Amino acid sequence: MIPDIISAVLILLGGVLSLAAALGLLRFGDLLSRMHASAKPQVLGLLLVAVAIGIQFPTWATVTTLAIVISFQLVTIPVATHMVGRAGYRTKHLRRSMLYRDELAEAVDRAEARELAWERKRGIGTDHHDG
Amino acid sequence: MSSLVFDILVVAGSVLLGTSAIIALYRIVRGPSILDRMIATDVVLASIMCGLGGFMALSHRTDLLPVLIVLAMLGFVGSVSVSRYVSKSDSMTPGAEVGALSDFSSSDWHMPKDAEDDSTDAETAAESEWFEDVARGISDVADGPEAVTVRDEAEDGHSEAEDGHDAPEVGLDVGSDPDVDGEGEGTGPDPGPEDSDDSSRTGPEPDQTDLDPGAEGKRP
Amino acid sequence: MSSNSQEPNSQKANSQRPGVSRTTGRRPVKNRQSKGRGFVQQLVLVFFLVLLWVMLWDSVSVLSVLSGVVLALLVTRVFYLPPVVLSGRFNIIHAVIFGAWFLYSLMHASVEVAWFAFRRRAVGAGSVIACDLRTSSDLLMTLVADTASLIPGSIIIDSDRALGVLYLHVLDCDSEEKIFSGKAQVYHIEELLIRAVGSHRDLAALRATPDPMGLKGGERR
Known part of the structure; x- marks a missing residue:
């Protein structure tokens, strides 16, 4: 019975984290903040659930499959959040003025000026090829 | 006694997971942009995965583990596809003022x-x-x-x-x-x-x- | 020395025999090394794919291993990945330290973000901070960004590969102290990773600037 209780507790904790994720989705005011709320508790919640399953079935087959699931999640969640975050940051209407400091925008402004000069120089060569 | 505790824990966990899915549904409906909806879909998916994992743990079956893998992959592919689409569609509108996506x-x-x-x-x-x-x-x-x-x-x-x-x-x-x-x-x-x-x-x-x-x- | 490129043609034309170095008169070793390194990497990739396949099927039998090998070779040929320059250094102790710190930090930060969701005030404004990493290798930058994304509180938004800068969005970061601690965490991640899997050049860079926050006093880039 004890492993069952432990698993149940872990699942409950996973449920709490999921609820926190959903509440964060509800209450945070910014797209980027909501993304923090959604993806991050997901990692830990899945980890807890995997441990719960592993406690119930401590066989090699199950443990390796769980390891696969967890490692997939660990690898893909950052990539997915990064792409959503990048899309959310670059599409300017999604970005509210809820940023205290934006060091990327400063770097973008600097790079923009450089890039304009560069593109102008190459633009002359492009007309020749566009033919 | 321990069986009662166990049942309470299970019911509480299920209620929490279901609640989180419903709250995320609200964001899917309300979300001012497609990215908000995508994130909320991810949360629903995570709730489903946690629920599935809990179900497997507590009814002593492991034949649904590949389903977890597939759900994880689907969530990832969906997120990446939508964000790529958003990047592409928004890359054609210059300037800061863009209509809702x-x-x-x-x-x-x-x-x-x-x-x-x-x-x-x-x-x-x-x-x-x-x-x-x-x-x-x-x-x-x-x-x-x-x-x-x-x-x-x-x-x-x-x-x-x-x-x-x-x-x-x-x-x-x-x-x-x-x-x-x-x-x-x-x-x-x-x-x-x-x-x-x-x-x-x-x-x-x-x-x-x-x-x-x-x-x-x-x-x- | 560490580059994987073949000798350019102009250099070949200048030397007496093709593929011979002008200065030493010997065939450059890097060609053989780069080919060897590429092959070993492909082998490692195939091995891990076979391992994954076998783990998915939950059985180590001749059929599963063979089919795994066939599929792995197919996948690495069809979906060709550019070679990753591994540093060739793996410190077990520091890797374990990194793993332990990562788990602890994951739990601590998840609880913190969950607390943000439950408390009355929700969350304040965020910030996008820039972290000028000391390392310059692709793999290490990727690992730092992945880890920073996994640990609740920061999401990697963009990167500047040429300058080795990572841009992260930090949650609830509306004061200088929080920005400071956010950057400090990223640099800490980088330090742990360099000690675990960094190359010697990265280690030297780490020793050169052991404290980017304190020394440069809140540098903005």
């Missing part, structure tokens, strides 16, 4: 592109035609600007042609300058070999011309 009307995408920036007129025209096709829901972007089709050939040629880009790398997007086009043109997703979105930024590349007769026919 939730309604895709092609009239939004014909904002007059001020040609004083880093693009020639021919390239602008080619781009707007391509965007028109996307706006009409034609998903086949093979007849975009000519830079698109070149991606099919050797990646080595691509990596040498890209002045501002390094060789294709593992992981992050590594444009040499972050978000170079301030007018919202967006370099889009990673400049990989078959990444058609790179066209808006690499239009001026000299070695990608007249390789696709289809695209040539579309250009004025």
